[in-house]
Amino acid sequence: MDVLSDVMAVLRTGRPFAARFARTAPWSDHRSGRPNGFGVQIMVRGSAVATAEGGETFRLGPGDVLLVPHGGAHLVADSPDTPPGPRCEPGSEFPGAVIRADDPDATHVMLCMAYELAPNRTHPIIGTLPEFVHLPADPAARPELAGAIAMLDNELAAELRGGDTLVPALLDAILMYLLRALLGERTAECGFAGWAAALADRSIAAALEAVHAEPARQWTVASLGAVAGLSRSAFSRRFTELVGQPPLAYLTSWRLTVAARLLADTDAPLAVVARQVGYASEFAFAAAFKRDFGLPPGQFRRQVPACEPAAEPFRREPVAV
Structure with missing residues (x-):
């Protein structure tokens, strides 16, 4: 597994969430903070304004994504002049009217997806x-992302058989395409x-x-340097500069991250977990783990x-009548 996929596989937990909201202006959602949540909001139709609690504002047009x-x-509304709606607490139903996805009177359609980390x-x-x-x-620059968003939109609107398999796969695809775009194009800005x-x-x-x-x-630094095709000193210097940690510090940190997931x-x-992440003894592993996590x-x-399976990967919104 490559680094980016590996990181997300180990850090993700809980059940992924996705929903499609079709609404008629005026509307507003006041979304409470969700510790350990990784959220993605995608405008499909219409435009909206997202405002962080600190006052930062983002204008979202069709195809725009807010991570x-x-x-x-934050607050999301069809217009900055729309009064804030009731606060949406984590796990609660979103307030406001939700109309049929294929209703031509729907002025706004937004996809929301989230992971627990x-x-x-x-x-x-x-x-x-x-x-x-x-x-x-930017469909021309990111056609794969635009295609995955369109498929998720269709899947959530259609409610066809097989959605329990397709929707989580599409969520993963969109997340990876987004991270690719951020890591590849917006490094200085982000x-x-x-x-x-x-x-x-x-x-x-x-x-x-x-x-x-x-x-x-x-x-060792030398063996990793050999993989990198660099001398020991050149490798250590470049790795530390780019990653932000010396090579062996990152190795230890990642080992203990993997160990935490195995424990959960x-x-x-414990002796088996210790061996799986490179510790020769349970005692050495326990000492390192406690030093890093604060708990034995x-x-x-x-x-x-433990990580819950994605048995209910997405929620169907009720239709207002």
Whole structure:
């Protein structure tokens, strides 16, 4: 598995969510903060204004995407003059009229999708994203993203058999296309140029792929440098500059991130988990884990819920009559 896919697979938890909202102006949603939530909102028809609690405003047109990587509270409305609606708390139903998706009187259609991220760990790829990211529509530059959005829109509107399989796959595809676009094009603006540059650098990307492919291997700076095709000193310097951590510090951090997911999702004995992430002894693993997470692995396992399967991957909105 490549680095970006690996990061999302390990950090995601809970059930993915998707919904299609078709509305007639005026309308407004006041969305509360959702800790550990990674949200995506996509305008399909009409335009809207999203306003963060801090006052930052984003104007969304057809095809525009607003990412909310850290679950920040915000207001979305058809117009800045529309009074705020009731606050939508996490897990509650969204207020306001929802009309039939194929009704020509619907002035606005918006797709909303969200993931829960593991509360105990944030990878730098996600952690360094700003609170809100506005990605304007550009079908010519990103045809795959536009195509996946259109398929999700159709799938949520049609409610055909097989949707429980197709919708989660489309959510994953859209998320990956969005991260590709951000890492590839908006690095300076989005504030994580280091990681974007690291993934674009063939030498450093090769070392990262090696770490993610074999986290239990007894890597050294020299052996990772060999994978990267660089001398030990040149590799260490470039890796630290682009990734933001020295090579072995990143290796340790990723090992413990993988261990946290294994502890949450499996019943494997601690000694087995330790070996799977490269520790020769359970004692050494427990000491490193407690130093990083603040809890011994056994206590962490008892307190952190396992990842739920996506048994109910999306919600059907009721139709107003």
